[in-house]
Amino acid sequence: MAVDPGTPLRADARRNRDQIIAAARTMFVAQGPDAPMEEIARAAAVGVGTLYRRFPDRETLIREVALDSFTRAMEEARASIEEEPTAWDALVRFVRYSREFRLSIHLAMISAQAGAVIRDDPTTERFRRVLLSDLDHMVKGAQAEGQVRPDIGTGDVALLFVLLMRQLPHQLDSIDGAAERCMALMLDGLRAQPGSPLPNRPITCEDLLP
Amino acid sequence: MAVDPGTPLRADARRNRDQIIAAARTMFVAQGPDAPMEEIARAAAVGVGTLYRRFPDRETLIREVALDSFTRAMEEARASIEEEPTAWDALVRFVRYSREFRLSIHLAMISAQAGAVIRDDPTTERFRRVLLSDLDHMVKGAQAEGQVRPDIGTGDVALLFVLLMRQLPHQLDSIDGAAERCMALMLDGLRAQPGSPLPNRPITCEDLLP
DNA sequence: GAGAAGCGGAAGGTAATCCTCCGCATACTC
DNA sequence: GAGTATGCGGAGGATTACCTTCCGCTTCTC
Numbered sequence: 001m002a003v004d005p006g007t008p009l010r011a012d013a014r015r016n017r018d019q020i021i022a023a024a025r026t027m028f029v030a031q032g033p034d035a036p037m038e039e040i041a042r043a044a045a046v047g048v049g050t051l052y053r054r055f056p057d058r059e060t061l062i063r064e065v066a067l068d069s070f071t072r073a074m075e076e077a078r079a080s081i082e083e084e085p086t087a088w089d090a091l092v093r094f095v096r097y098s099r100e101f102r103l104s105i106h107l108a109m110i111s112a113q114a115g116a117v118i119r120d121d122p123t124t125e126r127f128r129r130v131l132l133s134d135l136d137h138m139v140k141g142a143q144a145e146g147q148v149r150p151d152i153g154t155g156d157v158a159l160l161f162v163l164l165m166r167q168l169p170h171q172l173d174s175i176d177g178a179a180e181r182c183m184a185l186m187l188d189g190l191r192a193q194p195g196s197p198l199p200n201r202p203i204t205c206e207d208l209l210p
Numbered sequence: 211m212a213v214d215p216g217t218p219l220r221a222d223a224r225r226n227r228d229q230i231i232a233a234a235r236t237m238f239v240a241q242g243p244d245a246p247m248e249e250i251a252r253a254a255a256v257g258v259g260t261l262y263r264r265f266p267d268r269e270t271l272i273r274e275v276a277l278d279s280f281t282r283a284m285e286e287a288r289a290s291i292e293e294e295p296t297a298w299d300a301l302v303r304f305v306r307y308s309r310e311f312r313l314s315i316h317l318a319m320i321s322a323q324a325g326a327v328i329r330d331d332p333t334t335e336r337f338r339r340v341l342l343s344d345l346d347h348m349v350k351g352a353q354a355e356g357q358v359r360p361d362i363g364t365g366d367v368a369l370l371f372v373l374l375m376r377q378l379p380h381q382l383d384s385i386d387g388a389a390e391r392c393m394a395l396m397l398d399g400l401r402a403q404p405g406s407p408l409p410n411r412p413i414t415c416e417d418l419l420p
Numbered sequence: 421g422a423g424a425a426g427c428g429g430a431a432g433g434t435a436a437t438c439c440t441c442c443g444c445a446t447a448c449t450c
Numbered sequence: 451g452a453g454t455a456t457g458c459g460g461a462g463g464a465t466t467a468c469c470t471t472c473c474g475c476t477t478c479t480c
């Protein structure tokens with residue numbers, strides 16, 4: 001029942017494991033981390049037995065998917081920062097185009113269950129913090145450039161995008177470009193024009209790391 | 211088993227019915243329209259039996275709660291339009307302070323199940339349309355005033371607030387004023403400053419009424 | 421105070437999901 | 451190419467959550 005005894009996996013087992021993680025990622029985005037194990041297995045073209053052999057319970061699966069996703073998101077964040085000319089451009093690219101960001105934030109924040117699983121695991125939690133600090137870097141940079149209004153914190157940005165990342169209700173999701181338009185409107189809300197004064201104090205990174 | 215034979219309800223029965231609707235409303239906001247019947251009954255300080263006697267199934271309950279909520283939301287919309295000096299102020303007041311708006315939009319759009327129940331009932335559906343056209347009135351008015359950017363439609367506004375109306379994840383909901391800040395940021399995104407050009411065409415009222 | 425109307429909540433039914441187990445299949449080793 | 455360890459699938463028992471009904475008791479109303 002132990003999962004990683006050090007001996008390398010057989011080739012087919014390795015392949016199956018990867019398929020399971022990929023399927024679970026897709027499923028978690030679409031249905032949240034409560035998606036039935038059986039459906040995940042089916043999506044991975046694998047029997048439930050195989051799923052349970054590799055990931056003895058749901059928590060393990062969530063943790064592994066999260067780890068995988070955080071890693072990819074971090075890579076995308078780094079690439080955005082390095083390749084885009086300004087911090088604002090990097091921020092836009094990251095929040096707008098990163099499916100991985102989407103899944104990460106979903107796993108890290110939206111579901112209470114998944115959130116707890118992730119926070120209770122030191123490794124995953126460390127990755128999550130690195131990811132948040134990358135986001136912080138972009139936001140602060142964009143503020144320094146004068147592109148983002150000064151009265152917000154990184155927490156505000158994360159919060160806004162947590163909202164946006166949720167699956168839209170079916171009827172609405174089918175409208176062309178709905179999600180893109182919402183995203184654009186939110187980004188405009190973040191920009192540096194005067195706008196209206198915001199209530200309360202900015203929500204910072206630390207607010208998200210209790 | 212028939213529910214409304216015309217004979218007026220006994221006083222205690224009437225009271226219980228009101229309590230049930232109130233409890234269901236609260237529950238639907240917090241948990242969505244799948245909230246367990248038993249919990250709704252408990253919140254109404256009533257036995258499940260009583261709940262089922264008055265509302266023979268979940269659909270009936272959803273329909274009645276929706277009807278009640280749409281009616282109140284329409285009243286609030288009318289009051290906003292009449293009492294506020296500008297259409298923009300009316301819009302802000304309505305989306306910002308109306309709990310009823312919150313519930314209505316929740317019921318009407320978010321849950322596929324509830325959405326179908328509502329759309330299949332002619333009365334509820336008519337109310338829903340009136341509500342949407344009130345919103346349309348406010349948005350177009352605010353655009354005419356130059357307060358809202360011209361490149362959006364009422365559907366965009368509805369969409370944005372559908373997102374916002376969702377319950378935030380627990381951890382985030384406890385942060386002071388998080389919801390208010392998100393709301394303010396979204397409203398700023400709607401304002402008339404140039405901002406960035408939006409992708410796709412505006413989403414109109416009609417897009418929401420298929 | 422009598423009868424109609426209403427009440428509560430135990431209990432049986434149903435559906436969805438979890439997870440285990442074991443006979444069969446496949447990949448690696450020599 | 452034969453032998454063996456490793457891995458596979460998916461049926462099925464266990465569990466859980468929820469729905470809904472039913473009936474003996476209570477509360478209104480006249």
